[in-house]
Amino acid sequence: MARTMFDKIWSDHEVGDGLLYIDLHLVHEVTSPQAFDGLRLAGRPVRRPDRTLATADHNVPTDGTTAARLIADRLSRVQVETLERNCEEFGIPLYSLGSDRQGIVHVIGPELGVTQPGMTIVCGDSHTSTHGAFGALAFGIGTSEVEHVLATQCLVQKQPKTMRILFQGTLTPGVTPKDLILATIGRLGTGGMTGHAVEYAGPAVEALSMPGRMTVCNMTIEGGGRAGMIAPDETTFEWVRDRSAAPADFDAAVERWRRLPSDPGAEFDTEVEIDAAAISPMVTWGTTPGMVAEVTDSVPDPAAMETAADRESAERALAYMGLKPGTPMTEIAPERVFIGSCTNSRVEDLREAAAMVDGRRVADSVRAMVVPGSQQVKATAEEEGLHEVFRAAGFEWREAGCSMCLGMNPDTLAEGERCASTSNRNFEGRQGKGGRTHLVSPRMAAAAAIEGHFVDIRDWSQR
Amino acid sequence: MRPVDVIEGKVSVLDRADVDTDQIIPKQFLKRVERTGFGEFLFYDWIRSGEIELEPAPILVAGRNFGCGSSREHAPWALEDFGFEAIVAPSFADIFYSNCTKIGLLPVILDEEHCRAVAEAGEARIDVDDETVTCAGGVFEFEVEAEVKHRLLNGLDDIGITLENATAIDAFEASGATDHVPMTTSL
Numbered sequence: 198m199a200r201t202m203f204d205k206i207w208s209d210h211e212v213g214d215g216l217l218y219i220d221l222h223l224v225h226e227v228t229s230p231q232a233f234d235g236l237r238l239a240g241r242p243v244r245r246p247d248r249t250l251a252t253a254d255h256n257v258p259t260d261g262t263t264a265a266r267l268i269a270d271r272l273s274r275v276q277v278e279t280l281e282r283n284c285e286e287f288g289i290p291l292y293s294l295g296s297d298r299q300g301i302v303h304v305i306g307p308e309l310g311v312t313q314p315g316m317t318i319v320c321g322d323s324h325t326s327t328h329g330a331f332g333a334l335a336f337g338i339g340t341s342e343v344e345h346v347l348a349t350q351c352l353v354q355k356q357p358k359t360m361r362i363l364f365q366g367t368l369t370p371g372v373t374p375k376d377l378i379l380a381t382i383g384r385l386g387t388g389g390m391t392g393h394a395v396e397y398a399g400p401a402v403e404a405l406s407m408p409g410r411m412t413v414c415n416m417t418i419e420g421g422g423r424a425g426m427i428a429p430d431e432t433t434f435e436w437v438r439d440r441s442a443a444p445a446d447f448d449a450a451v452e453r454w455r456r457l458p459s460d461p462g463a464e465f466d467t468e469v470e471i472d473a474a475a476i477s478p479m480v481t482w483g484t485t486p487g488m489v490a491e492v493t494d495s496v497p498d499p500a501a502m503e504t505a506a507d508r509e510s511a512e513r514a515l516a517y518m519g520l521k522p523g524t525p526m527t528e529i530a531p532e533r534v535f536i537g538s539c540t541n542s543r544v545e546d547l548r549e550a551a552a553m554v555d556g557r558r559v560a561d562s563v564r565a566m567v568v569p570g571s572q573q574v575k576a577t578a579e580e581e582g583l584h585e586v587f588r589a590a591g592f593e594w595r596e597a598g599c600s601m602c603l604g605m606n607p608d609t610l611a612e613g614e615r616c617a618s619t620s621n622r623n624f625e626g627r628q629g630k631g632g633r634t635h636l637v638s639p640r641m642a643a644a645a646a647i648e649g650h651f652v653d654i655r656d657w658s659q660r
Numbered sequence: 661m662r663p664v665d666v667i668e669g670k671v672s673v674l675d676r677a678d679v680d681t682d683q684i685i686p687k688q689f690l691k692r693v694e695r696t697g698f699g700e701f702l703f704y705d706w707i708r709s710g711e712i713e714l715e716p717a718p719i720l721v722a723g724r725n726f727g728c729g730s731s732r733e734h735a736p737w738a739l740e741d742f743g744f745e746a747i748v749a750p751s752f753a754d755i756f757y758s759n760c761t762k763i764g765l766l767p768v769i770l771d772e773e774h775c776r777a778v779a780e781a782g783e784a785r786i787d788v789d790d791e792t793v794t795c796a797g798g799v800f801e802f803e804v805e806a807e808v809k810h811r812l813l814n815g816l817d818d819i820g821i822t823l824e825n826a827t828a829i830d831a832f833e834a835s836g837a838t839d840h841v842p843m844t845t846s847l
Contacts, residue, residue, distance in 0.1 A: 212832045213825055215807060220841040228732065230693035241819070244829075250844040256691065272691035279693050290844050311842045323731040323755060339733035339759035340695075341818065349822045351829055355805060357754075387678055388725040391754060421728065423754050442842035450840065485678050485728075506677050506723070603730075605687050624682040624729060626705055 199460035202428055203359050203394045206334040206457070210317045217354045220316040222346045223302045224251035224289065226280040227605070228321030232344035233283040244350045246288040250311060253277045253293045254301045255605050259568050259595035263295045273606065287347075300571020300597040303327040303539040307411065308573050310440020314429035314454040319346055324539045324621065326417040330410035331437070332429035332457050334394065337418065357423045358466035360393040361459075364401035366474030371655035373549075374409035375541060375619070375638035377401065378416040379479040381471060383489040390422030393467060396459065397427050401473030407436040408545040415540045416621050419486040428458035480526045480651055481623045481636040483514035488623075490526055492641070492653045498522035517625055518633050519613070527651050529635065533616040534565035534646040535628070536592075536639055538602035541619035542570030544577050546639040551586040553643035553654070559591035560649030566593040566608070568600040592646070604629045617645040661764040663815035667746045668785040669718035671778060671795075679722060680729035681756065685738040698734055699741030716743030719786065721779040723749060724772070727756025736760045746786050748778055748793065761808045762818060768793060774800040788812055 200208075210218040222245075229251075236243070243249060253265065256273040265281055268274035277293065284291035292298040298305060303324055306312040314332035319325060321343040328335035338352065346352055368377060382389070395417055397410075405413070410427045417425030434451050437443050444450035477491040488511070490497065499511035499522065515522065520529070536542070536550050547567065559565045567587050569575035575597055578584060584594045601608040602620035610616055610632025619642050623634035637645070644654050689701040706712045714720075720739070726749040727735060736759045739747065746766040760767045768786060770778065770793060777797030778784050784795035788809060793800045804812070811818060822829075832838070 209837065213828050216822065216825065216828070218829070218832055218838065220838060221844070227690050231695040231733075234693075234695065235819075239819070247843045247845040248838075248841065270691075276691050276693055288845075290847065309847060311844060311847070313842065316841060321731060321733075323729065337731035337755055339731055339736075339755060339762060341733060341759065341762035345819050345822065348819045349826075349829060350833075351822055353807065353818060353822065355807075387728055388751060388753075391725070391751065418729075418755075421725065421753060441847050442844075444840060444842075453840070485680075510677055603682075603687050605690065622680075622682070622729060624680045626686055627682050630686075630705060 199462040201359050201459040201463045201465060202332060202396060202426055202457050203334065206315055206317065207356060209315070212351055215353055215355065217317060217352050219319050219346050219350055219352055220248060221311055221318045222249045223306055223318065223320035223325070224249060225255055225302050225322065226253050226276045227255045228340050229283065229343055230276065230279045231340050232347055233287065235344040236347060241348045243287040243289060243347045248350060249289045249347070251280060251284050251289050251291040252299055252302050252305055253280055255599045255603065257294055257598040258606050259598050259600050259608060261596055265294050270607070297572045300573065301539045301542065301599055303415065304542060304570035304574065307331065307407070308571055310437050310442035313437055314433060315457050319352065323418040324415050326422065326425045327411050327415040327539055329414040329424050329426040330407060331433055332426060332454065334424055334426065336424040357394045358392050360390060360395045360467040360469065361465040362395060362397050362469045362471060364397065364399040364471050364473040366472050367401050367404055368473050368476060372476050372478055373638040373640060374405055374412040376476055376479045377473060378413045379481065379486065379489050379636060380476045382416065382420045382487050383479070384471070385420055385469065387419060387485045387487040388421040390417060390420040393422055394424040394426065395422040397425060402427055403430065406545060407432060408543040411543070412540055416486065419621055429454045478638065478641050478654055480641065482518065482520060482526070483511060484517055484623055484625050486621065486623060486636060488514055492526050492651055494526055496520045496522050496524045496526070527653065530562065530650040531615045531617040531635060531645055532563060533610060533614055534563055534642050535601045535616055535618040535620065536642050537568030537570065537600050538620035539570065540621045541639050542568060542574065544574050546619065547574070547578050547583050550639040550643040551583045553640050554590040554592070554647055555586050557590055557647045559646045562649045563646050565591065565646040566595055568595045569597050571597045601628050603627060617642045617651065661815050664764050664766055664812045665788050666785065667718050667766060669783065671719045671721055671782050671784055672715050672717040673721045673779045674712065674714065675723055677723040678725045678728055681727055681732050681735040682729055684727065684735040685732065690732060690734055695737060696741060698738035699743070702738040702742045718745045719748060719784055720744045721748045721775055724751045726752050728753040731755045733759045736763055736765045740765045748775055750775055761812070764812060764815070766812065768802045770800050770802055
């Protein structure tokens with residue numbers, strides 16, 4: 198019988214009915230302390246420290262602090278130091294502050310090559326779906342499940358339904374993977390993928406680079422999807438080939454990986470088709486990622502919305518965002534620009550943003566910052582001189598971490614501040630209490646930094 | 661966790677769709693390394709700004725896609741610590757739903773009309789074994805997976821159950837099925 202990629206990976210990892218073996222467990226400081234406490238209370242060891250990898254990312258300052266004990270914020274310091282103690286006690290490899298491999302957990306996995314096709318990967322973080330870009334089954338879990346995986350290397354899981362989103366055509370110049378996924382969530386809604394493992398397919402997806410595929414899979418959770426996946430191909434294999442953790446017998450691995458893609462005729466519970474060529478650069482206007490418009494469009498009028506619930510949500514969102522219906526998206530003027538997060542902080546993202554700002558200056562009204570996704574991304578970018586390009590344009594160039602995506606470290610928005618952000622969530626208060634977030638691609642964020650308002654980069658780049 | 665069989669009493673209502681876990685428990689409270697004491701920070705910004713009022717009660721009725729966003733289990737911890745024992749909504753985000761079942765906070769899916777009836781009744785009785793919600797507006801059926809139901813009714817530790825299958829996990833590992841997976845300890 199024809200099987201989907203999801204079916205193949207799922208059945209390859211079934212230890213028993215509803216019990217799934219986990220190949221790689223990624224750990225960070227925020228969702229793990231209570232799990233380690235649970236193990237200690239029950240006197241349980243970590244079953245497979247050699248299938249577990251930890252880093253400090255959510256809390257870390259991006260100001261050049263070189264060790265956990267030097268973190269100024271007491272609670273953040275305690276949390277990162279707790280991770281260090283737990284990893285030492287249970288024998289788990291850790292890249293903490295000061296390590297040249299430290300970085301956002303979803304950036305360092307693919308970077309080290311521990312993220313590979315066909316694997317099951319979990320982490321106590323909803324953006325674990327990022328790793329599905331390699332043809333892995335990867336999803337976020339809560340702290341009870343973190344403890345469960347630490348103790349058993351397995352998870353009790355109900356099998357999700359399958360969905361395929363087929364992107365026909367190709368993205369037009371100036372339209373990025375971020376726009377593709379924002380437009381998709383805008384169309385399906387923030388709950389549109391709930392209960393599904395989603396496979397992104399079609400020519401527009403096959404044409405994407407690995408960083409682009411990671412951006413798409415990353416935001417699956419913003420559509421409610423359990424996991425996002427893309428079939429592995431030559432692009433995938435080339436990314437993994439020379440990484441630290443690449444398989445010793447690479448050809449044998451590739452042969453195995455070639456069997457993963459969904460069989461022709463495999464059936465999905467839900468099928469969606471989207472014309473990639475019709476997608477424009479996108480900007481969110483509200484307080485969920487599904488509240489999104491084309492940059493050439495205007496802020497929508499809640500009165501025109503179909504249901505009472507939608508009207509009410511949109512009205513509340515616009516009040517929070519300080520926006521009036523009918524305002525052209527290009528008249529929205531952010532005072533802050535954040536380029537970073539597990540969605541868009543890889544070298545390719547930084548190259549694209551740098552190309553936009555090269556030889557230009559950030560508008561006087563804007564404070565802009567770049568936060569590389571990892572120490573390795575930062576090092577590579579600096580080798581290429583990207584940091585000089587950003588600094589010359591007036592951007593701050595900072596250390597690796599989650600930073601202003603969720604503002605658990607000192608990088609936050611002030612009350613009422615408006616931000617063009619390459620991150621993944623525009624929820625109320627996400628980047629700081631009262632902060633107003635507009636989600637965009639790195640190129641859109643870079644152009645907004647220069648002009649002081651959003652622009653259609655399809656016209657702007659040609660100036 | 662403690663067994664959950666019948667949840668009965670007053671109903672609090674939060675009539676909003678797409679309530680995300682960033683609202684349920686804002687990020688500044690995720691820095692705590694303890695598992696208890698999150699209740700006082702529940703809906704921190706919304707309650708303090710006077711945007712919503714919420715009384716502790718055994719049952720909370722909420723809007724569709726409740727608990728979307730981050731996987732933080734701190735969200736169910738805060739709801740439970742505040743005093744809720746069950747959340748009734750038309751739909752939940754997947755990770756949030758799963759997190760609730762792990763700590764014995766009962767997520768109940770009812771259609772919008774029945775959610776409204778429970779909210780209007782102001783009091784209800786939820787029976788896990790029968791899979792019913794009873795209120796002045798009627799008796800409504802809901803579904804709970806057999807595995808989850810078994811754990812809830814008996815207050816069972818998930819990890820303990822899985823470890824009873826340790827030989828199956830040993831056998832799976834011994835079969836070579838995971839031999840090609842990279843070793844994080846030898847990077």
